[in-house]
Amino acid sequence: MQTVETITPLPQSRLSGYVQKHSGQNPLRCYQCGKCNAGCPVAYAMDLGPRQVMRAVQLGLKDHVLSSNTIWVCLQCQVCSARCPMEIDIARVMESLRLLAILEGYPVPEKDIELFHRIFLEVVRRHGRLHELELGAMYNVRSGHLTANAGLLPQLLSRGKLSVLPTTIRDARAVREIFARAEAESRKAPAAES
Amino acid sequence: MKQAESTGTLAGQKAFSYFPGCSLHSTAREYDVSARLSCEALGIELKELEGWACCGASSAHSTNELLAVSLPARDLKRAGEVGLPLVAACAMCFSRLKIASHELQNNDMRKLVQTVIGQEIQKTARVVHLLEVVDSRLDAIPVKKPLTELKVACYYGCLLVRPREKVAIDDAENPQLMDRLVRKLGAEPVAWAFKTECCGAGLPLARPDIVLKLCHRILAQARQAGADCIAVACPECHSNLDTHQEEIRARYGDDARVPVVYFTQLLGLALGLSVQQLHLDKHLTDPVPVLSSKGLA
Numbered sequence: 495m496q497t498v499e500t501i502t503p504l505p506q507s508r509l510s511g512y513v514q515k516h517s518g519q520n521p522l523r524c525y526q527c528g529k530c531n532a533g534c535p536v537a538y539a540m541d542l543g544p545r546q547v548m549r550a551v552q553l554g555l556k557d558h559v560l561s562s563n564t565i566w567v568c569l570q571c572q573v574c575s576a577r578c579p580m581e582i583d584i585a586r587v588m589e590s591l592r593l594l595a596i597l598e599g600y601p602v603p604e605k606d607i608e609l610f611h612r613i614f615l616e617v618v619r620r621h622g623r624l625h626e627l628e629l630g631a632m633y634n635v636r637s638g639h640l641t642a643n644a645g646l647l648p649q650l651l652s653r654g655k656l657s658v659l660p661t662t663i664r665d666a667r668a669v670r671e672i673f674a675r676a677e678a679e680s681r682k683a684p685a686a687e688s
Numbered sequence: 689m690k691q692a693e694s695t696g697t698l699a700g701q702k703a704f705s706y707f708p709g710c711s712l713h714s715t716a717r718e719y720d721v722s723a724r725l726s727c728e729a730l731g732i733e734l735k736e737l738e739g740w741a742c743c744g745a746s747s748a749h750s751t752n753e754l755l756a757v758s759l760p761a762r763d764l765k766r767a768g769e770v771g772l773p774l775v776a777a778c779a780m781c782f783s784r785l786k787i788a789s790h791e792l793q794n795n796d797m798r799k800l801v802q803t804v805i806g807q808e809i810q811k812t813a814r815v816v817h818l819l820e821v822v823d824s825r826l827d828a829i830p831v832k833k834p835l836t837e838l839k840v841a842c843y844y845g846c847l848l849v850r851p852r853e854k855v856a857i858d859d860a861e862n863p864q865l866m867d868r869l870v871r872k873l874g875a876e877p878v879a880w881a882f883k884t885e886c887c888g889a890g891l892p893l894a895r896p897d898i899v900l901k902l903c904h905r906i907l908a909q910a911r912q913a914g915a916d917c918i919a920v921a922c923p924e925c926h927s928n929l930d931t932h933q934e935e936i937r938a939r940y941g942d943d944a945r946v947p948v949v950y951f952t953q954l955l956g957l958a959l960g961l962s963v964q965q966l967h968l969d970k971h972l973t974d975p976v977p978v979l980s981s982k983g984l985a
Binding site for chain 2: 535536539567569570571572573575576583585589592593596604606607609610611612614615618622623624625626627630633637639642643646649650653654655656657661663664665668669671672673675676677679680
């Protein structure tokens with residue numbers, strides 16, 4: 495009798511192992527149905543769609559994934575996670591990959607998005623709360639997009655929708671310490687072997 | 689670690705710690721104002737959580753997950769000390785606070801977070817969204833001015849309905865909470881497919897092209913469904929959908945003009961509060977003409 499060759503499961507790549515450990519999601523469960531891509535509102539703007547990211551993670555194509563713009567463009571809207579028939583939290587996988595890319599110093603293809611996050615956190619670190627005018631102004635200056643959203647300013651200001659001065663909370667120092675300690679602790683986190 | 693009031697019914701709860709979040713103190717002031725006035729009219733007492741700090745929003749969550757849990761953890765600890773459930777108005781704050789409460793149940797994470805915030809967390813507060821609180825007393829809403837003939841597209845966005853286990857207050861594809869409320873207020877919720885499609889979240893500065901495209905689709909769908917306005921429960925959704933409509937018209941050439949209001953403003957209107965009291969005249973896409981045409985302003 496002829497023996498039937500069974501399909502052996504894909505071995506866990508190092509990248510896939512890291513993702514599983516970090517996110518609690520097993521990328522090997524993905525069977526490439528593509529529901530994530532179909533529902534993703536920003537798949538059109540991504541180098542790799544979510545389905546391709548999952549496949550690349552399975553195959554351990556670390557540089558391919560970590561240098562893609564996908565992990566930065568992902569909005570964390572979680573439609574992919576909600577619709578995955580294998581119940582993989584794909585948005586969580588994206589998050590793990592983005593944090594790994596930051597940890598390992600991969601060049602960021604979406605510099606403006608990264609800059610926005612950085613400035614947002616700088617403002618919160620300073621005041622304990624966000625100050626939207628400061629965020630917008632600092633973003634425009636440092637990104638070089640000097641006029642971004644500036645056209646909206648008169649309308650926002652005339653309606654009293656922008657506070658000119660920031661509100662700094664009383665123990666803003668405690669918040670600054672939270673930032674410092676969170677950064678120090680995060681640096682201790684183990685990186686994935688390449 | 690104890691989580692306070694985790695099982696009590698919301699309907700019987702009169703007082704809440706209130707977490708407005710950063711936007712409600714500036715660009716989304718009308719949400720704050722209308723939430724406070726409507727709650728007062730419903731006999732819900734909102735006590736703003738003293739010394740609350742930013743939840744870190746998508747920026748902490750995108751770049752440092754320990755920070756993304758630690759910032760809300762500090763607020764959760766404070767609210768736990770007050771002992772009342774914590775109600776958030778902003779969907780982003782709500783989501784970050786809910787996820788942090790979930791993460792803090794894990795002993796290793798809690799220990800690490802305690803190191804980061806420099807305090808022991810003995811008790812955290814139960815986190816709820818304002819929409820849930822209003823829904824819990826739906827039958828008791830004393831509608832004075834029914835919003836008759838107003839067609840409303842209820843837009844829930846992402847963060848109130850996903851992820852299912854840790855956050856969702858309703859179904860991820862076809863939620864009904866806000867639709868129920870709008871119907872109770874005498875208005876007509878329209879059936880449409882974009883209730884939980886993303887508006888582009890925190891990208892309006894860094895990738896405005898994405899936000900314009902996503903908002904254009906949502907606005908066009910709402911208009912096709914015959915909506916007079918879109919109701920939202922999140923300042924970020926509101927800002928994305930309301931403030932860029934001129935640019936969207938210029939870019940896509942179709943007239944997608946649809947006023948975007950907070951559900952608390954519709955609630956307040958039905959409770960007999962005025963357009964001015966509720967800051968309905970502060971939006972960039974003016975809802976007053978359509979409200980006037982229905983005899984509501």
